[in-house]
Amino acid sequence: MSEAQPAALVATDLSKTYDDLVALQPMSITVPPGQSMALIGHNGSGKSTFLRMVAGLLDPSAGEIEIAGFDLTDVEARATTSFLPDDPVLYDDLSLREHAEYISKLHGGDGWDDYAESLCVRLGLEERIDDLPSRFSRGLRQKTAIVLALVRPFSLLLVDEPFVGLDQPGKLVLLDVLAEVHAEGAATLVATHDPSYVERVDRSVALRDGEVIFDGTASVEEVLHLVGG
Template sequence: MLEVIGLVKKYGKDNAVNDISFSLQGGEVVGLLGPNGAGKSTTMKCIVGLLRKTAGEIYIGGHDHLSVEAKRFFSYIPETPSVYDLLTVMEHMQFIAQAYHVDNWKEKAEKLIEIYDLGDKKDKLGRDLSKGMRQKVSICCALLPDPQLLFFDEPMIGLDPKAIRNTKKLFKELKEQGKTILVSTHLIDSVESIADRIMIMKTGNIVGNDTIENLKTQMIGDDSSLEDLFLELTKDE
């Protein structure tokens, strides 16, 4: 579903992402962990085409990541939600539905709006929404076209506890449907219960890429926590 080969992103002489390679299979939830500045968001933005990569190849569904065919496969939820100031919540849904040719979009939109408690906000303009509400609208818009691949960059920040629980539940449902999800976060407990595999980044490199159990066994022992594993792999030398 996703293949990243030798991805490099430079800012001047500095490597923000340093020649990394990985792949994601269908029906897999992968947590991308790392401290601030590790290169998580940069990696994700290069994959979805918001940043121009310095080197490497990226394929989504077998297509070059910048092609229209690839863009039909995925949705991206950024860390800072961006909505249109003068569109209502429901108009956001209509806009996405028309852009992606979604059939029966109103029924799907109503279901998503109910999940995220946006029923009383349907007619509110984007400029009048709080950050948490904008995040909810962003997630609903991403889910409406029923993409095969979803990129979530810090999806839990700004969400209330109920929305966080519902988002985790959605992840599990999407996985059961065969969808592929890459979740970038530094909130370790938000992915521990949902991820099949984790990738840990440090200073632009992937320093761990396996199931949580396998990484624990290899690195620090089975009785330790994911937090212990994370701190061990990202500690300063």
């Protein structure tokens, strides 16, 4: 990584409140380019809130977000960030191929290509490419969302609870894909309950009740201790 390259993500005093409920305490964090990071914590700790704010889906109550040197509201920030949610959101009337084509084109790509095809094959979706994802099971929809998050260019990948609903082969493929993405230089930010995932990342940030309680390299045992697993 070049020293001059801006950080993949800089969040400064980022917080989120809903009336009298504090979902995320003021949080400052910097993710260097190409870093893989796990965001860990129990339910309601603020992981998803943080990711959704970085993705632009939630309005921060306070604080600022910069992505690759651009303000979150800039179109360049959107071009840089890919978000893989835990609740796949798909069109009812588009097939998997049409989804991938559309999203690729929205990001300036050529549409359906070999990489999309290969992702579908690896995730076991090759027979379902021309089917409507609206009729898929939860796991297949999650796999579709994985394809859609990856068929477009990005340098920051935000992943929220990626293993929910996935079968074991799907989980292994996703772990491989995340490793490949990281190897290619993209920063990854994965919110997960799975303590074993921390062994695969450069850095772990643990949250409890909307507050950062740990930031560094953690072992599985430490994670279990931190999040009460």
